[in-house]
Amino acid sequence: MATDVTDVRARPEPIKAVPVRHPGRWAAVAVLAVLTAMFVHVIVTNKAFKWGFIFENLFNQPVVDGLLRGTLLMTICAMAVGIALGVIIAVMRLSDNPILRSVAWVYTWFFRAVPRLVLLAVFGNLGILWSRVEFGVPFDTQLGALFGIPDLHLRVGGFTSRDVFAGFFAGLLGLALSEAAYMAEIVRAGIQSVDPGQAEAAEALGLSRGQALRRIILPQAMRVIVPPTGNETIAMLKDTSLLIMVPVTYELFFQLDAIGKRTFDPFPMYTAACLWYLALTSLLLVGQYFIERHFSRGYGKQDRAKLKLRGLAAEQGGGGGGVAA
């Protein structure tokens, strides 16, 4: 009966109301427009920028070399090692074994407490601690002394510190170990964000814990892990400029800074560095967009929207059929 009534009633006129005015927004737009105009004006008219000088050196051979080897390659390597190690430490942090848990905690505590600049200086100078690093039985000389064998050396090989704890490798160690501490926290938060019912369902099906982690938990944790990891990658890209402490000379900022110092004209080179970092970061943002889209499978707004559309179409097609039974 009720449906009859709605059929008879006429549809009322659509609402035509005067929208609320927002004078504050217009004022804000005006202020920002003036500030933007001033900024553009400075860039165009101030001679100290020396745009010609900037573009002359932007694609300079040592600069591009430093960009590729010191900045890009280092970012990729440090993040790869940092993420891998970070996952391991995060799993240790969540382990049932109290020793593994505390070791992981001490690791993150140490590497988050020491600034990267200082860490890089330390790793660049490890050669002062050990001039030679060798592998073999630990405490061999001490053990030898204990059993009356003087100067016992049970070693299979080694390297001179100067060859290894210098340049690229020392820088990689410092950045990657520090990154692992931050990634461990991010991965832990990601794993903990996944419903415990997922692990239970996986175990009930007979999957091992490792399989459950790799196949079920981590792929879902990725949704939470990827955005902050993007941030970390961008931060890492910029932190490669700290490699000067190792020192690593094949690096973008070191090279541009060197040109600035040599020509007694540092400011244009700093602007050039800004331009390069802006360009590289923008590139990373594009990559992050696609990775995030990949890991939001089964959650995405697009999926929901598609479903809604399908439902609507079914409804308008005379009801039913929307939910298959």
Place this chain on the structure above:
Amino acid sequence: MTDQPMVRAENVHKSFGRLEVLKGIDLEVRQGEVCCVIGPSGSGKSTFLRCINHLEKINAGRIWVDGDLIGYRERGGKLHEMREKEVAEQRRAIGMVFQRFNLFPHLTVLENVMEAPLRVRREPKAQVRERAVELLSRVGLADKVDAYPGQCSGGQQQRVAIARALAMRPKLMLFDEPTSALDPELVGEVLDVMKSLASEGMTMIVVTHEIGFAREVGDSLVFMDGGVVVEAGAPREVIANPQHERTRAFLAKVL
């Protein structure tokens, strides 16, 4: 062999810290039997179900499934804890369906069903796929294979979860309040699937609030309260003529 019960629980105790949830459960479920477990929330019925596939470790007592002691090995009068791998092996034979479905949201419906046979049994992919499609059409979801769980209704998700458990060819199915999280109009479609499963001879233990299902499909009915089995017997008898005061009070509330 045929006389051996599918599930035998003997004096099972379980505590969480100082809270004792199970205080000595004895239960036998024959092969092909559908055993329904009812009781107020907090009575320990879900916990007991989770003990059967060792998702919870019991503190005392024994549970056997198809003659195998669950979670432990008895050797020289001593109990040895099983390795994770051996526990996983025992669980393959026991399917479980959860109240909140617990489908894997990042995998499609078909992938959800294929995951365990592929990774655990390492069966060839084409064969697994064929069987998964067959199972999904059996639960009435042949048109949903490529959907993600988030695109399915609750009833559909629960039917996928049943197909996922069946994909491992279990000897025993555990249902933990399979219809409690569903909208009322979706309960029927899940119960229908369970009914047809029962008629095919699957051994099932069903923790449920659906008294109608218990009466119609169940071979036995167990009423639990406060961590003990208060009353057990043929469903129609227990429901029509409860012997215990607590059973009477509970049934009066839910019927």
